[in-house]
Amino acid sequence: MDGAHRPGRFATVSAWTVAIYLVLPITIILPVSMTDQRFLSLPKEALSLRHYATVLGSAEWLGSIVQSFWIALASTLLAVVAGTLCAIGCWRISRRSTDLIRGLMLLPIIIPSIVYAVGLYRYFARLGLLDSFLGVVIAHGVTGIPYVVITVATALAAFDPRLEQAARGMGASLGQTLRWVILPRIAPGIASGAIFAFIHSWDELVIVLFIASRDVFTLPRRIWDGINENLDPAMAAVAVLLVVFTVLLLLLDMALRRRRDAA
Amino acid sequence: MSSAGHAPSLQGLSKHYGSFRAVDDVSLSVERGQFLTLLGPSGSGKTTILMCVAGFVAPTSGAILLDGRDITALPPERRDFGMVFQGYALFPHMTVAENVAFPLRVRKLPTAERDAKVRAALDLVQLERFADRRPSQLSGGQQQRVALARALVFDPALLLLDEPLSALDKKLRAELQEELRALHRRVGRTFINVTHDQEEALSMSDRVAILNHGKLVQEGAPAALYERPRTRFVADFLGKSNFLTGTVREAHPGGFAIAVGATRVVQALDPAAPRPALGTPALLSLRPEKIALLAEGEAADNVVEGRILSWAYLGAGFALSVATPDLGVLRVTLPAWGAPIAPVERLPVRLGWSAAASVPVEEDAA
Incomplete structure (x- = not known):
């Protein structure tokens, strides 16, 4: 951006306001998590890491994290797997109907998750998938598909279709072309999609509230219960750990993108 | 890289997109080891034909044969043709050697044999030193040679080239034209090349097929096409040409004469060729380099007077536009070295050309 016009004062102030507005609620949990008190509050006399110790020493919290x-x-x-195959299929066939299918794949992020959760609840009850590991995996997997479809479709849009023709022209079967040419080219897109799908499941609460009760007790669910039942500062410590973990994942995503752009 | 090439042929090949005829009933056969160029302006259907031969586009009707065997329905990966794509389509995530090895890897060749072939192919295009580079670290000309090595490494039955030189600058293009020609002689395979560059077509090919609006207009050896164009389009597209339109006034054993306004133009004809009927319209193509500037009193079969309208210095020669009373503006080129005049606008000149210099051509079908 060297030599570009410098932003005006108004633009600078608004940009910083928005940034602070976004970041402040997250930064507040950091001092709260290091409080020396026994309830959710700002530290009074000293900083303490004992709530982190509580979390990492508690079988319940650790169980939920795992x-x-x-x-x-x-x-x-x-x-x-599902999102990549769908994106590649739509890209290869590329008709009006495939646009529709791609649109359908985005439904999980278009429909409010509470609606989705109610639907899943009724359906899963009949299949006996309520409060099971498999049930939550399916629910999170399906609602994670849109992130993968979007990132992989974007990667494919930048893929030169002549590379596929070249591979086929040299005798490569569809499978070989997929493995040796298409997948390596769109791997960064797949990785991005995977990171977002992971984050989506990692902090998903609404669906879990509906379809899980006792056996499946995810981390967001435990935080939620903790807030409802007691105001244990351990939750702030967990929240900090969650944020750190998510930020690391996003940094990984950025690093992957940079490597792809450099190649 | 020894055995002779194969002989592909097209029979009544057509490709329609809705009501648009991209390729319209093209029949063409290529001889073993020949370098054929499909030449035409953009939208003439030349690339579509190549894509049909490669198997990426299914023809609407007609057949593609290889040594007499129908391969129309064969998918591209089973045709065994090498192809150099426009823009080369090298795999950016692989090194040069991996790119060249790709067709061998697909064929599951043992590693030792694969390595030897890759080395031989890179040697063929003088890129041994660049084996471990990525395509993005090579120049355009080097990438082009990698694409060639990759297309030839598996001894393909046929080499297809889609505008192989279009991405290169002019000087490099001339160099690679020569290289490609030499490579063709060395590997002795059948090459089918697609281009819109008439110079490239003339300099590289054994045979040129000229296409327009999806139809095959004329085919033949480059010199035959240049000297004996059949239609106005061919004469105009292959090099430059003046066109003289007149009415046939005389016919005799050596040729005929037409009247263009008040000017009589004589045209020589092959004794075997049919004479045009008196009174019919005729169209002659006259190449700019076949017109000479005549000195005072010098004679020629055809002589017209005119004035220089404009001129350009091209280094090797001059390009003149000469306004004449009856023939309109004639384009004339003459070598700059030893030119009889120094061109000046409005300078009166006498132009002359032999009766054998021009060729009668057909008007294009509308």
Whole structure:
């Protein structure tokens, strides 16, 4: 941006206002998580890490973290496989009907999740999937598909179709072309989609509230219950850990993008 | 890279997109080891024909044969044709060697054999030193040569080239034209090349097929096409041409004469060629380089007087536009070295050309 026009005062002030508005609520949890009090509050006399110790020493919190992690991982796998195949299929066939299918795939982020959750609840009850690991994985996987479809479709839009023709012309079967030419080219897009699908599952609450009760107790769910039942500062500590983890994932995404753009 | 090439042929090939005829009933056969160029302006259907041969576009009707065997329904990956794409279509995530090895990897060749072939192919295009580079680290000309090596490494039955030189600058293009020609002689395979550049077509090919509006207009050896264009389009597209439109007034064993306004133009004809009927319209194509500037008193079969309207210095020669009373503006080129005049606007000149210099051509079908 060297040599570009410098933004005016109004633009600068508004940009900073928006940025602070976005970041401030997140930064407030950092001091709260280090409070020396026994309830959710700002530190009074000293900073303390004991709430972090509580979280990392509690079987319940750790159990939820582990469970959330596995659910996120499994549902990401589901979303990546289904979303990538869907995006590649639509791209290859590329008719008006495939545009419609791509639109349909975005429904989970268009429909309010509470509506989705109610629907899932009724449906899963009949299938016996309520309060099961598999049920939550399916629900999170399916609602994670749009993120993968969007990122992979974007990567494919930048893919030179002549590369596919070149591969086929040299005798490569569809499978070989997919493995050796198309997938390596769109891998950064798939990785981005996977990261977003993972984050989606990792902090998803509404659906879990509906379809899980006792056996499946994800991290967002435990935070939610904690807020309703007692104001334990451990929740702030968990929230900080959550934010740190998510930021790391996004940084990874940025690094992958940079590497792709450099190649 | 030894065995002779194969002989592809097209029979009544057509490709329609709705009511648009991209390729309209084209029949053409290529001889073994020949370098054929499909030449035409954009939208003439030349690339569509190549894509049909490669198998990426299914023809609406007609057939594609290879050594007499119908391959129309064969998918591209089973045709065994090498292809150099416009823009080369090198795999950016692979090194040069991996790109060239791709067709061999697909064919599951043992590693040792694969490596030897890759080395030989890179050697053929003088790129051994660049094996470990990525395509993005190469110049346009080098990328083009990688594409050639990749297309030839698996001993394809046929090499298809889609505007292989269009992305290069003029000087490099001339160099690679020569290289491509030499490569063709060395590998002895059948090449089908597509271009809109008439110079490239003339300099590289054994045979040129000229296309317009999806139809094959004329085909033949480059010199034959240039010297004996059949239609106005061919004469105009392949090089430059003046056109003289008149009415046939005399016919005799050596040729005929037409009247263009008050000017009589004589045209020589092959004794075997049919004479045009008296009174019919005739169209002659006359190349600018076949018109000479005549000195005072010098004679020629055809002589007209005119004035220089404008001129341009082209280094090797002059391009003159000469206004004449009956023939309109004639384009004339003459070598700059030893030119009989120094061109000046409005300078009166005498132009002359032999009766054999021009060719009768047909008006294009509308």
